[in-house]
Amino acid sequence: MLDALAAMLVHADFWSAVLRIATPLILGTLGVLLCERAGVLNLGIEGIMVAGAFTGWLAVHAGAGLWTGVLVAAATGALFGALHGVLTVPLALSQHVSGLGITMFASSVAYYAYRVSFPNVTTPPTIRPFVEMRWLELPVLSAQTPLTLLALALVPLVAWVLARTPAGLAVRMVGENPAAAEGQGLSVSAVRIGAIVAGSALMGVAGAFLTLSAFNAFFFNMVNGRGWICVALVVFAGWRPGKALAGALLFAFFDAMQLRLQQADAGGLPYQAWLMLPYLLSIVALVAVARRASYPQALMRPYRKGER
């Protein structure tokens, strides 16, 4: 079994798979991170990914270009993000419940819309997805699609925006100390809603990766908990984009490994035991880092002007 493992680890295909599996997680984790750095939990991610996967794919199916599809998915995410923002920021509703509501709403609307648009199909209609960037002629990267490159490029970009720009400072301030931000003349509501909209747009793109790159069609349950895993990864990453990338890659590494071992029937375990591994791993990671996690100070605390 160790031989098989070693052989797997030196093979470029394995690392290509790791990067492919990591891509939606990177995008989704950055999205959650943006929302949470501004102080708002966004459990809408699971549904927003479904909606983004659907609308992005639908746009391409209707004849639009692939990048237009990505933009449509981002816009879809932004729209649901705006709804979550209004519910949780000015209306100060429970961020847990509102997020779950957004997940139910976004995914049921997507499934409904799919059935309305394609009432009688038995096999899901397909599109021509993004193609691998063979022209790059680099070992692992050339087996990826441009969306993976986009995800990788967004990590330093988000890190830079958060750490070095006035907008990033505003986001961090409303997430750590909204009263002080207000004192600086910032509108806490506007900054928070802005961050949620931007983060949710990324979640929409994360969903679109599934239909426009990983697969070429829209299936039911295709997101399958990836959104929740992103929420866990953000805690694991300590709300830092760089560590979020590392976390997503680590997670994808174990997921790719479990897929291979499952195919190789190593250890004689039922395949479900291998499939459980990613979810169990996320839980273990959460518990492991929880003690020293430095949450954004105002996370899940609604802000009302003049109230303490």
Add this chain to the structure above:
Amino acid sequence: MRLEARGAISPAMAIAAPFAAIAFTLAVAALFVAWAGAPVGRTYALIFEGGFGSRFAWSETLTRATPLILTGLAAAIAFRARLYNIGAEGQLYAGALAAVAVGGLHGGIGADLPPAWLFAALLGSAALAGALLMALPAIAKTRFGVDEVVTTLLLNFVVLLFVSMMLDGPMKDPAAMGWPQSVTLDDELLLGKLVDRTRVHSGLLIAMGLAVIAWAALRMTTFGFEVRAVGANPRAARFAGVPVTRTILLVGLASGAAAGLAGAIEVAGRTGYVTLDMSPGYGYTGIVIAMLAGLNPLGVIAAAVFVAGVLVGADSMSRAVAVPTYIADVIVAVALIAMLVATLSARYRLRLR
């Protein structure tokens, strides 16, 4: 834009809020129905008829409401203490598996027990399975500060895979011709029918009884007071001497047990065995029901019947007009959001400046 607390909440507002939310929901859903190109009025009439329009419709609605009352209770109890148990779906399956393990696989343990005892053991083990499954996230929350929403959500996937593993392995029904289906409960362990020639079973009474008990426990016992205190303000509760950690753990156990019972009662009352699709998201729907009920255990009964009616009605409607059954999920999700906003606006006034 800011919120301003209303001085006194008028009873009229409190009563009008849910109706306003339902009216808004129906209006939004009407847009979706119209988009599908179906006549809105006829579609709604069909949903209503299918859910509440006849003896048969009522029997189907009440059958569907039975597990929903229990998962609704699971959410309502936990949310009262601000323990966000989103794992009722997994706990339901854990309970169902435990029920079948006790009542179907009697490898030595059940063989010589009288059915009444065996049935009690079946319910007890299902409640225990659900409670233990919720104990993990509750402990992780109180000891390590891990957000329970994410852990309970992730556990749902783990449990479903575990069920699938059991249905392929030790609990597989050898007579099911390759369908992933568990062994069946003994006949004497199945719940009796409440009404002849329908599927309504006595599990409905168990569920309603538990709702009344939960309501009384929350309202009339010290523990109930502690739960409400923890939910209102954990810091103040701790300062006042409420054992916050213990309360959260106990609430978690009770919540998980309710969801576990939902699984056992679904098995004993409706199917007799476990399949991977025995719950079309009852655990998640329970959260909506709890919110619609304002986290009141008695309100959960009414909310569960309403939601069950919509689900059953949408099923029968989509056989007549070309509106996908997913309209029911849209209605339920919009109802959740509308209800949140409606209760808020009964308590606060929104000032645009």
